[in-house]
Amino acid sequence: MIKTERVLHLKSCRGRKVRVVREHYLRERVPCYSALCAAGCDNRDGKVLPGDLTHYVVPDVGVVVDYLEVLEVRELQGIVFTQTACQALQHAKGRRQYNRLRNLLKDPRHDCVLFTNEFQEYSYCPREKGESQDQWQTRCVYSAAVWYYNHLAGMKDVVMITEDREAVAQYGSLNSGVYVISVRDFLLNFWPELQAAHELYSSVSLALQEKESEVSEREYAEHLPAEVLEAGIKSGRYIQGTLNISKHRAHSEASITAEGLSNKNSDLSWGVLVSGAKNRNRAVHGDVVAVELLPRSEWRGKDTALTEGRGEEAGGEDGGRKPMPTGRVVGVLQRNWRDYVVTFPPREGPPPQSRNSQRILAVPWDHRIPKIRISTQQADALQDHRVVVRIDSWESTSLYPNGHSVRVLGRAGELETEVQTVLIENCIHVPPFSDAQLKEMPVNCPERPWAVDPAQVAQRRDLRDSHLVFSIDPPGCEDVDDALSVRSLAGGARLELGVHIADVTHFVAEGSLTDLEARTRATTYYLADRRYDMLPAVLSADLCSLLGGVDRYAMSVMWELDAQTLSVVRVWYGRTLIRSSYQLHYQLAQALLDGEPAEVPELAGLGSEERGGELARLTGALETLTRVARNLRAQRNRGGALELEGVEVRAQLDEERNITALVPRQPLEVHETVAECMIYANHWVARKIQESFPHQALLRRHPPPRQEFFSQLVDTAAARGFSVDTRTNKALADSLDRAEDPRDPLVNRLLRIMATTAMSQALYFSTGLQAQDQFYHYGLALDRYTHFTSPIRRYADILVHRLLAAAIAVDRGSDPGGAVASNKELEETARHINTKNRAAQRAQKSSTELFQCLYFKDRDPQSDQRCVADAVVYSIRDNGVLVFVPEYGVKGPVYMKNREGEVAAVGQDGRCTWQSGAVQRHSDRITTTSGCGSATFRLFDHITVRISVRSTHCHADALVLDLVVNGPHRRAAEPSAPPPRSQGRSSQLVREVVRQAEEASQQAQEKEARRPELSREEREFSQTKTPNLYSLLEEVRELALLDPDGVSRLCASTA
């Protein structure tokens, strides 16, 4: 190593200039990460550039800083980032951009490496006297490029790309193998067919030009420098928090949710209000900002009236008008800009002539995001299209942020476009699995059938002959990830219960491409009409699926229970080899249990005597299983498990049934039996991994809800004369059971929905980061819980499987090695999975809403009977009520007072008309008074509403509910209960919408032969969803708890 020195001029904390001398060590051996390297570089850790490329690319500092996005295009290969450029990026663009580059370098799917040129003896060039920083950086990068060329002995040409014309002129012809060209030339010469990169490049460069030509007229106050903010936050002068813009009054209202403020200052525990765009000072939804409190005289309250904008009100309790702390944003600590979907507005007036690029104000799909100014040459072509854009900057001189377009999704209003919009708005990226990923997968096709590996047979416990294993799922299920077994031991004194889960981790090695992709996706995404799998189909539907009659690897938990008391005597965890004998479905299993005659397809080939024996064996096993499950359920109920899913999942199943249309209305006992076994397995695995790895086990906790959130529930229940005790989960469960109105089953259902809204969300976490008493799962009343039973569709389960395997290895005395992630890594992964789960829920919800809107869009609300439905009032607001429409599972506002100030007057026959009058709100009712008398709407009243769609051009369409009759809808009074009908109706809803969309797309295809590639790919990729019931219940439960008006305090899921 050679030691040199580097002189830096830095600013000291007091603002004085200080001359700092830093050491700088150079070495001869710096890994080059190229497969061609003949000098024996140590390229073992990290990615290696392949040798079969035509050239390597070394981007200049300016290119990395401004055009990193272009370099992120995955098709561009052989990129060598220099350390000089990385440091410049960190300096110029901050930590976030730098992390993006770091992730890019770590991503094995992306072909790029980092060369630490400044630590290499021969590529380092010290800065000369009088040399500007830019010149010096260019020289550094160039010398790195030359070093690469020489290091690889001239075998590979090196291209340095720069935006600096002088550099091209100065260095262009110095060396034969090293070319210096501009980015545009580079793309044109080497990647002429890569349209995406070209478009991105021109879009970014236009945005940069735009920035230079800014006029300087100040619209906003300048942000304070970072040091001042930091000091201010420490001293308590400013408050740090995440900006949360109100969905309903996006232009005026935003609030700060601050971390850890509640204990210090009770005034601020509900957050700080930021009102108006000036006070918001260029912060965008989700940014971490610092706010300064305004004097008390300027404090304001939130509005509680329903607004036409969007409808429902977040957390509008009584007295919501009371002034709350109000502040203004003084600085942004962390921008959280993501990709936004915007719609290009239709142009008014004649096209401008001579200009080749135009500035367009595009309207984002999300109400909370301000309009984005984009300069583009394709403004005409993109009218009415939805486009993905990124925000580049927001200067204080500009009313709107500047951005650039990334890619075009399609015309607004088309099904494919809208579904893509939903995905992007929720930050979900699900490209088709790449060839490299699919290459890792084992093969199973008729020519080369997959077979069990003898080495694995030796390692695993073989249950193929000793145990009767069966699975219970919905009919037609493809991905069976759990199977059960039960048998008696020791002459009947003991019972052995086994839960066998597909051994996904055997096929998905840690760190493999499939693993990385699964980690990125974190879960399988279910949308209303399609699903995006977490794992490739060969695993999820075949090799990992515990199908009947074939050998499969499994991860098993087996309990030995005392046959009488059913207490656990011994638990065994391990990898097994199973062959499922029966692939039952729920109705069949229930029929067997009930002793009804049933046809088991697996036994069809046997003689009647044999069949009888086998059937008796199977039925016996099912009966034992049911007995055990009942016992387990009773145990948990004593602990206070909430039966929130009981009634209310069924309510929401209307929506969910869109997807399967297979789940029976009446839940059979066997559903609960299976679910209970899975919960039990999850619980015991949680115990095991927590005991083996006290600091780095992945568990799932469900914190108790905050009591304040129950106030709405308690008040609403009181309106019907029920008292709800919310002190503990047991008390809550009991009082919810009591709150049953014999005349109206919907009351209980609505109360349960409200209870779930008040819940906090269940989360994955690493045990090292929480105290043990925080592990509690409130909804299930278990002290430790995790997810173990669905590794095919949840990444958390894969992690838990790995932990369990490591725990078993520790028990055997062998070293788990690097298999166990550290607490910090695990917590990071857990946070990622939590975010993705939330995104998946939101995406599912918005896609459901999308389908509801598409369904009602083509119907005339005046004439079509299907647009009139029964609704139940569940909340009272200043100028209207919130209702729930059980038939379609829709919640929304109904206005009693319209914009003209007229109120809904109720005539003799209950018909409603608009007349001038007044509205008076009470705690449990709302009264309208007008010329023809007054009408009162109470909580839980049934009213009839008409559903129509309010189309907006740029945002998602919304459903509008209008009051028709003050009384139950006539059809609801029919003797046949509405649910079965709604089942048919809802699944029909999706089918109809899909059919319409397909017809439309066919017509479009006929019209123009060239349809976007993307949509066809996506259609190919979409599959029908056939999960087992347990997974479905869980899915649904998570969905069910989403209340449209509570995104700010995201609902709970009890699993």
Added chain:
Amino acid sequence: MAGLELLSDQGYRLDGRKATELRKVQARMGVFAQADGSAYLEQGNTKALAVVYGPHEVRGARSRSRHDRAMINCQYSMATFSTAERKRRPHGDRKSTEMSLHLKQTFEAAVMTQLYPRSQIDIFVKILQSDGGNYSVCVNAATLAMIDAGIPMRDYVCACTVGFVDETPLADLCYAEEGGGVSSLALALLPRGGQIALLQMDARLHQDHLEALMEAAMTACKGVSKVLDEVVRLHLQEVSVLSAE
């Protein structure tokens, strides 16, 4: 404002070293003729001068003398020009007093004081340029000065600071790293027996990491001892050649 990235993904530190690599150490013994022993030591950009007087009879307060061993007196100071901004440090600077005390404790553990009862050994150390790891540089310089003075010690006393970043121990911190919010630990070691003469740490660190950090510190100290040993041998050679002539 993003803090500095102390350890890059490629495993390089700010100045291009790897996590376990020490800074360049250069030293000379016997730089002054009038003192009993002296040494000059550079460790990277930290430069220190150490001078040893003694053993001699106790000066000043007689009461301080010990009947069974020698008393060690240490004085640490920093030159006014040693940092980026000139700063006058009159005596009695708290940090210097603390550092003096640490040095005294270190050498009391290493010097065979029982050989010189009722006498005193003075160690003066001055930092000429400061760039992190002042304590360890002082200890290393003073060790050489002690050897130069011919005072018997149990072993070389070698010191090194280590820090903990991203679950990785970094050896021999420079100033930028020390200031970067790293929990650092200073260790003075008698390398042959592996005895610890002084261990000092005033930052928070998870108990689980302490062992790894200590391990790294010991390795670093042994590395330093190798360098010091070379310096001493070279010096001896020079001296013996001179005296032979």
